[in-house]
Amino acid sequence: MVLAPTAWIRLSSAGRIVTVADAPGSDVAIVFGAQVAPGGTQPMPFLKGRLDVGAELLRTGKVKALLISGDAHGGSGDEVRVMQEYLVGQGVDPSRVVVDPYGLDTYDTCRRAHDVYGVRRALLVSQELHLHRAVTLCRRLGVEGFGVPARCDGCRQVTIWYNAxxxxxxxxxxxxxxxxxxxxxxxxxxxxxxxRAIGP
Incomplete structure (x- = not known):
């Protein structure tokens, strides 16, 4: 009973975790929020890795726009403001970035992507340990998703184990x-x- 949800998540996401190079073209990538660094102005390594991959997908033409989704009132600070500012600082065109400040968890991000922003197909950006659940939930909620793993440069191994x-x-x-x-x-x-961000 305890392992059944994990088995369901893994089966539903099987074959749907891909590299940036192998990612199928899509109009949008959904970048999932995470904690920001103390001071509330910079992303922590988990979040920075996700944003770097999102920017790469946009730069290489794999997607036309980014939907960045997180908690604007998170315990560590305004996740989406930090995400947006970081992307713009990396040279991303702000007109290609749409902010969802109410992505309070993975389920809400997927549900709002479908219901509020009209997303039906997307690349999903997070660390692989989270992507299986994200892909499964988004698919269940009507978003045909493929996961693109982000790095976590500078993360301690204990942090990886804890989050897994x-x-x-x-x-x-x-x-x-x-x-x-x-x-x-x-x-x-x-x-x-x-x-509008996706354009013609």
């Missing part, structure tokens, strides 16, 4: 939420910004 264990522990919650198809914590009307 944390993700396994999140499996039952993910399965339950997907089964009951709960609404997002914050409901919003359809938002056309992503469609």
């Amino acid at each position: 264990a944390r993700d396994v522990a999140a499996g039952p919650k993910a399965a339950w939420e997907a089964l009951r198809h709960r609404p997002p914590a914050v409901r919003s009307p359809p938002d056309p910004r992503l469609e």
Whole structure:
């Protein structure tokens, strides 16, 4: 019973974790938020790795726009503000970046991408230890997703192990939420910004 959600997550995401080079073309990449560094102005290594891969997907033409989704009122600070500022600082065109400040968890990010921003297909950017759950949830919620792993340069091994264990522990919650198809914590009307960012 305990391992069943993990098995479901792994089976549902099988064959859908790809490299930047092998990623199929898509209009959008969803970059999942994470903690920011003390002081609230810089991304922590987990988040920096995700943003670097998102920028690379945009730069190489794999996607046309980025949907950055996180918690604007997170415990470590405003995740999406830091994400946006970091990307712009790396030379990303701000018109190609759309901010969802209510991606409070993986489920909400996937649900809002579908319901609010009209995403039906996307590349999903996070560390591999999280991507299997992200791909599975997004697919369950109507977003055909492929995961593109991000690095975590400078992360201690204990941090990797902790987050891997944390993700396994999140499996039952993910399965339950997907089964009951709960609404997002914050409901919003359809938002056309992503469609404009993708362009013709």
